[in-house]
Amino acid sequence: MATLTWLGHASFRLDTDDGKRIYVDPFPDGPTFPEGEKDPERADAIYVTHGHGDHVAGVVPFQQKTGATVLGMVELCAWLSQNGVDQADLVAFNKGGTVEHAGVRFTMTNAFHSSAAPDGAYAGEPTGVVMRFGDTSIYFAGDTCVFGDMQLIARLYAPQVAVLPIGDHFTMGPEEAALALELLGNPRCVPCHWGTFPLLTGTPEKLAELTSATVERLQPGDSVTL
Numbered sequence: 556m557a558t559l560t561w562l563g564h565a566s567f568r569l570d571t572d573d574g575k576r577i578y579v580d581p582f583p584d585g586p587t588f589p590e591g592e593k594d595p596e597r598a599d600a601i602y603v604t605h606g607h608g609d610h611v612a613g614v615v616p617f618q619q620k621t622g623a624t625v626l627g628m629v630e631l632c633a634w635l636s637q638n639g640v641d642q643a644d645l646v647a648f649n650k651g652g653t654v655e656h657a658g659v660r661f662t663m664t665n666a667f668h669s670s671a672a673p674d675g676a677y678a679g680e681p682t683g684v685v686m687r688f689g690d691t692s693i694y695f696a697g698d699t700c701v702f703g704d705m706q707l708i709a710r711l712y713a714p715q716v717a718v719l720p721i722g723d724h725f726t727m728g729p730e731e732a733a734l735a736l737e738l739l740g741n742p743r744c745v746p747c748h749w750g751t752f753p754l755l756t757g758t759p760e761k762l763a764e765l766t767s768a769t770v771e772r773l774q775p776g777d778s779v780t781l
Contacts, residue, residue: 556572556781557569557570557571557572557689557781558778558780558781559693559779559781560592560776560777561745561747561774561775561776561777562581562588562589562775563585563589563751563775564582564587564588564748565580565582565698565747566578566582566588567579567580567718567747568592569693571657571659571688571689572691573688575599575600575657575688576597576598577599577657578598578600578613578623579603579695580604581595581613581617582609582610582612582613583612583613583617584612584613585609585751586751588775591776592776595621596621598617598618600624600626600657601614601618601624602625602626602627602661602684602686602695603625603631603635604681604683604695604698605631605666605668605670605682605697605698606631606672606679607671607698608673609751610698611635611673614635614640615638618640619639622644623644624644624657625640625644626654627645627647628647628670629647629648630677630678631670631679632647633647634672634676648661648663650680651663658688659687660686661684661685662685662687662712663682663684664682664683664684664708666681666683666697667681667702668681668698669681681698681699682697683696683699683708684697687712691715692713692714692715692716693717694718694742696717696718696720696735698748699727700726700731701727701731701732701735705735705739706738706739709738709739709740714742715742715743716743716781717735717742717744718744718746718747719732719735719746719747720732720749721747721759721762722748722750722751722756722757723755723756724754724755729757729761729762729764732744732757732766733762733766736766741767741768742768743768743769743771744766744768745773745779746759746770746771759772759773760772
């Protein structure tokens with residue numbers, strides 16, 4: 556049975572039905588990242604939404620420890636190839652493109668945010684991603700504001716689960732996330748990018764007041780069954 560585990564901030568671990576393990580935006584230096592998750596025992600893939608330090612900081616150590624394949628935007632993968640990830644372990648693609656790895660189809664989607672690597676280098680545009688395996692479709696929005704074309708993501712990929720940032724200040728807050736869920740067809744929501752720092756004031760409880768969609772109320776380290 557597939558599970559999705561929130562590792563605090565925007566970090567996730569996805570375990571698929573057939574035992575594949577995928578990390579999204581690992582941030583082990585984050586204050587809410589579970590201590591027991593900082594030394595990964597294995598991974599098949601790591602998806603990176605964009606180059607900001609709170610999303611890319613754990614990619615190189617996680618990849619080097621596990622040998623996982625890293626997937627992401629072309630320019631971001633180019634930066635990673637110069638900062639510790641072997642070119643052979645990178646799958647660089649672009650928005651609208653779909654690649655398959657570890658039994659999962661990764662489709663890169665749009666996101667509205669900024670993006671630069673920790674050293675200030677250009678790291679390509681920010682992204683979201685839809686992951687599909689078996690009958691499951693999960694949309695990771697990345698760091699983004701709400702945008703009208705989320706309804707195209709609903710039409711094309713019909714996600715049953717939407718992972719949305721809700722913290723406000725740097726991303727959507729609960730009000731915008733509620734509209735995002737409406738555009739996406741009100742799928743089950745796993746909120747992220749909240750509770751890490753004082754500036755991030757949005758909460759799952761506030762989002763739940765504003766939407767008819769199911770809103771999961773996870774703490775770092777908690778998992779949901781998909």
